[in-house]
Amino acid sequence: MRVAICCKGVPVEAIQESVQIADGDILYKDTDFYINEVDAYALEAAVTLKGSHGVETVALTVGPLRAQEVLYIALAKGIDQVLRIEGESSRPEFIVSSMLPSLRSLAPELILVGVQSEDWMGGEVGIYLAEALGMAVAFAVVEITEVTETHVRVRKEIGGGRKADLKLTLPAVLCVQTGIQPLRYLSAMKRQKVRNTPIKSGGKIDREAVKAALPTMQYAISEVSLPSREGQAEILTGDRSEKARKLLEIIGNAV
Secondary structure: OOEEEEEEEOOOOOOHHHHHEEOOOOEEOOEEEEEOHHHHHHHHHHHHHHHOOOOOEEEEOOOOOHHHHHHHHHHHHOOOEEEEEOOOOOOOOHHHHHHHHHHHHHHOOOEEEOOOOOOOOOOOOHHHHHHHOOEEEEEEEEEEEEEEOOOEEEOOOEEEEEEEEEEEEOEEEEOOOOOOOOOOOOOOHHHHHHHHHHOEEEEOOHHHHHHHOOOOOOOOOOOOOOOOOOOOOOOOOHHHHHHHHHHHHHHHHOO
8 A cells, every 4th residue: 555645845934035926826935944744744644554554655745955855854754755846836726736647656545634734824735636636535634543455444623622433435635633643753863864865856836737637726926914013912910909900001091
């Protein structure tokens, strides 16, 4: 059985000066990338499946050369094979369409992806993948309870602290939630050892091919700015009478 893990590189420090808008897309310049936190949990789930079921694992990322740090982390954790698709985009349809040729060639029985990205705060990638590849999908998966040659059983969040158990016929996409497995410590030595491992190319983003592969989002980013600061919080200290006096002063000054 083969398991593919989609890992996104997100900027280490997304300051205003590093954000660039190009063709309605958000790009980052002059910043290093690290692995998206929720995708790190997807990696852990894949490594656990490798240990318990002997699955073959392959990690994919879409990004520029500096995004290879994500794949070095994957290799250091024990992932068997890694691929990088050249290009940069925050739009989920561009990311997914660029991964489709490699995923179709690999033909994994399971695809693991984090529920959302830290920078975009969207959760569309897993859904897009399932639709494009004709696979079953489960969102917000917190536990993989059974894996066979024909199906996978998972437990997923459904809101309000409730969970549901599902059985999905393989192949399937699992959108993994944080906490599915504890994140194991990764030493600097392990990360350094894998840096001589060749990173295979999985092609590049072809923005024109996106329209033929997937429906595109009907929006474009025109501007990114910091939130306006209109006020601030103040913690009142002292005993009850002192807090009450301070609160009355604040209310009086606001009137």
